[in-house]
Amino acid sequence: MAGNQFGKLFSVTTFGESHGAAIGGVIDGCPAGISLDLSAIQQDLDRRKPGQSAIVTQRKEPDEVTFYSGLFEGKTTGTPIGFAIHNTNQKSHDYSHIKDSYRPSHADYVYDQKYGFRDYRGGGRSSARETASRVVAGAIAKQFLAGIQFHAFVSAVGDIKLEQPYTELDFSAIEKNPVRCPDPKKAEEMEAYIRQIRKEGDTVGGIITCVIQNVPVGLGEPAFDKLHAELGKAMLSINAVKGFEYGSGFAGAQMKGSAHNDPFNADGSTQSNRSGGIQGGISNGMDIYFNVAFKPVATVMQEQETINNKGEKVTMQGKGRHDPCVVPRAVPIVEAMAALVIADYELMRRTNKI
Amino acid sequence: MAGNQFGKLFSVTTFGESHGAAIGGVIDGCPAGISLDLSAIQQDLDRRKPGQSAIVTQRKEPDEVTFYSGLFEGKTTGTPIGFAIHNTNQKSHDYSHIKDSYRPSHADYVYDQKYGFRDYRGGGRSSARETASRVVAGAIAKQFLAGIQFHAFVSAVGDIKLEQPYTELDFSAIEKNPVRCPDPKKAEEMEAYIRQIRKEGDTVGGIITCVIQNVPVGLGEPAFDKLHAELGKAMLSINAVKGFEYGSGFAGAQMKGSAHNDPFNADGSTQSNRSGGIQGGISNGMDIYFNVAFKPVATVMQEQETINNKGEKVTMQGKGRHDPCVVPRAVPIVEAMAALVIADYELMRRTNKI
């Protein structure tokens, strides 16, 4: 399997299966001299971990990270940062229902086809548990990027959505409800809806919006590695993501140029920001903002017809403790991937000029 | 500037500014033994080139590609394929209006900030002229991938959109109208709308849909390099793109899991295809389909207020011959980038198993 590394200069390489001994990774290229606040890293992990509220999966995974290298006397040394999150909950599960059968809209079938067999325990490598490693790396990237703020939040659950622009939201309200939606009223509606969906044994999709503030001008490489192209890849690499748009996004495709263009102020800032903080692939100093669409979790607590690895029709009943809606826990993952992209491009930016 | 290379195993590295001597590139990793049809490559270039119809820019650029290496007796040799498209139209243009001033929603300002100065002629490196090199590389990738079909088409111009699913369209109709929309009636509406937009001196955005058929099972790397993540990056790296969604896309975020899941047939194919041909980042053999949103072209033939490089307010009048709507010419670019991704992952797939 290729593709377990993200980033060119500030990179993370991850390993680990859902129900294996541990997940973890190696962060390479992190500059020396960052005074790391380890509790802030654990805090981001806690925002992602199962069991944190009534509307997420009730699995118990403490997700405590252990660092093996790259830190000395509280600071990054410039050497690679090895870390692991050990699985404390490796008791013998019953996997008989997925060992030989393919869960619909999961990766079971394609893994078997691609690799010849698979580690079927808990989804193996295809489980979103892998994203905990990304959160660790992203939390370190955030500390490297002190001064830049990453605000991700839930802007839609099913068809309940925020209608106001992000500029009218109070980001300090995001963490005040289990949905991570900064509009308290909508948050309540969303929460109620997720509870109902869970009762139905069903799941529902949603949208996360991310706003990055105080980004310096000049991040991004103009051709294939446009800043938004890498942000898009980063987001689309998160489990269950089906779409990405930044700035005016899909709505921009309906607009006229005369209405879409962002007029300049004298200082180079712009009066509107349909560009989403990026022009020609390069950050222009305005807020970067984008939306990430998540499909509903594929594991539903309902009977489904499916096939086994002999091509026989079988009936499958979802088991275990799963999220009825993935977006509340995905908020720190979106932030982490955004921070990894910005960190990588910040290092790249240093090589622009003589 | 980094990021002028795309692809890890089947890669293209491009060079060239809009009004420089030539654009071109190097294709590396193309397998040996492909009998290349050079006219098919030129044909894709012709689908992208200016002046091809009344609804695109009337600039004259023949865009003829010259190959310097990597071919022998009609076949690829496995060595790098160097190529160039010479600019025949390097007459002295008048750039005085953009030399010191920043066109709104263009890359002029950020280039100056990032690099200290810029080649202002025709947008320099930020011009979409660079995509002609991508079309050359993509056309070769398509020939490597004989058996896989790439069908891109215009599915929306402004708020005129195709409503039917792609399965009800006749792909053979795509090239029969200048808009490249397979629905003849909608194509006429779109064409009329683009003509009107041009008369207004304005521009409009649109959406391109791409369908890839006959993709083998097993393309894609499950973590960061999910197949759709790389497709997303590829599309977002095209000039003017603001959004990407595949399969159920943003609409999928509103759905319930019970309705979203794709039930299997006995042979591993699925009855529905909301997964968009990709599960867990790996192709499952079903059609891959996705939408790409393009913003309206920033150069409008209207007076705009803007600033110059001293931070002074100036008035700018769009000049030259520009596209009122970019999507008809972007269709072959979308196909090219899609083919480059699939070619790269096809080579990667060969390394999966012992």
Add this chain to the structure above:
Amino acid sequence: MAGNQFGKLFSVTTFGESHGAAIGGVIDGCPAGISLDLSAIQQDLDRRKPGQSAIVTQRKEPDEVTFYSGLFEGKTTGTPIGFAIHNTNQKSHDYSHIKDSYRPSHADYVYDQKYGFRDYRGGGRSSARETASRVVAGAIAKQFLAGIQFHAFVSAVGDIKLEQPYTELDFSAIEKNPVRCPDPKKAEEMEAYIRQIRKEGDTVGGIITCVIQNVPVGLGEPAFDKLHAELGKAMLSINAVKGFEYGSGFAGAQMKGSAHNDPFNADGSTQSNRSGGIQGGISNGMDIYFNVAFKPVATVMQEQETINNKGEKVTMQGKGRHDPCVVPRAVPIVEAMAALVIADYELMRRTNKI
């Protein structure tokens, strides 16, 4: 710090400082379906570990590897293989002599200059302890490459050298003496010399020769990534290595072409093998062989004048338990790096042709 990853398709990313909590890494791109013999991996680690004989450092480091992922039911799954070697010997050492002072011909000074400070415990990241992670990855690469043999051995210690060509050696004798020299008589001389050097509180350099047999024709990329160029980089990346030559090597620079050329046999094999199994950067199926020169270990048990981080002259006395000669323990490291290169190029080879 960049550069903690080796390999493009079959890669390893390592982490860890000498006296930190653990060293380890992630192996990415290992094909699925290899039945791994874990004891063979530990055996290679044991060949590298301290304390294995009287002529190496007497430190006690069991160097037991723990695998966290990528294996299921005894086979590689194609997913990344995470592993760690925990340090069992983290008792409080006395580092006062190196904390502020720079050991001559060590990396202390340049680390401080490059990173602003350093983890001085036992050499930190610059310690050769990092190579244990390489041995783990290389041992897995060897199992992927079943059928190809890697024979590394000590061919010189100081000025005691093997004079015969490798074809006259019995590789099965390599592991029968602590020096890992296949000529029993020379091995005794070398061992005696190393014992004497140790008594003097001094160290001595040496040469390792490596022979790779049964390599298929066609490994290697002809321009920058010639097979021997990557082998050279791999060897030069091992601590204390000062030189690399393959085939006729430096001696070949004195020869005439008429005497140097390797005449072909009818089957494409060659009668002589001054090419060292590689022509034009591509393996030709003959034995690949090369020499790797190691400098004497810089830590001597003698007083040395040096400077501290204030630029003051200080006297330093070597402490701890160090190798008088590094080559006996470096034999498995050379094999491991060779196996990593061959594995990477074997995967690359699969992409040559349609």
Add this chain to the structure above:
Amino acid sequence: MAGNQFGKLFSVTTFGESHGAAIGGVIDGCPAGISLDLSAIQQDLDRRKPGQSAIVTQRKEPDEVTFYSGLFEGKTTGTPIGFAIHNTNQKSHDYSHIKDSYRPSHADYVYDQKYGFRDYRGGGRSSARETASRVVAGAIAKQFLAGIQFHAFVSAVGDIKLEQPYTELDFSAIEKNPVRCPDPKKAEEMEAYIRQIRKEGDTVGGIITCVIQNVPVGLGEPAFDKLHAELGKAMLSINAVKGFEYGSGFAGAQMKGSAHNDPFNADGSTQSNRSGGIQGGISNGMDIYFNVAFKPVATVMQEQETINNKGEKVTMQGKGRHDPCVVPRAVPIVEAMAALVIADYELMRRTNKI
């Protein structure tokens, strides 16, 4: 074919076969703002070109470089620099003797095996003509690295060698004789020897030494990407190179640590320089110096027995105009590759610290 790109941040991707239409490449990552002296680039090409003196091949190839992009008003813009060297001498050669037969110790056989067929004209991609593109890129790297000096010279031809250390040589004498040896007396001997070798219809090997001066402290990545490891790879990727050693090199393998260590001066410089300017893979500010061994050119003007592609024995007679000794023309290639490595690591160095 992979591996036609060298460098991670300051990179060059090359294309072109010996007797194709053109060779050339794309330089990516060159910082913006370098005032390029184009004549200095051509001058390096002239030092490499055929026909420059009586002791090199008498082929006529003017090797004039054309730049297509990346320059504006005399300065690098930060965008990729595309360039080509057109072949003016594409007249119909007679290749019948190599079309179906394999020249001994050339790459003909392995290319056919690897790719299924080959462009046999003049060696195709395996020809050292490819190195002209490297010289172009290296000459630009040198200008980026103004302040750092690259001095390469011939230190041995056959068994005629310089005995004095490089510190006793006058680098300004290098270009004063056709051999490019800074010792005038030895240069005469070497020249006479090469003339004699040519008369014999034979060829001879040699050694190039390179000294890099005024390198800042801190270039190099400590693990796999040690500065000398990348320099070694760079040199070993040049056609005909068989060995690389830096600092004390192979001689260092015979030494004792007490004699090998470089004592510090108070300012961090060292009294001796057996480390070759690199400690732990990182430059320490002292001169970097290394030796590169070249085998004799494989094409001799004598009859040789060989085989054809049917495995039949045939007699082959060298034809055309070839170098009796490659080292005089390889001097600028060694410098170019050294400059590319240093440029890449200089950009990487900027990312070390916060």
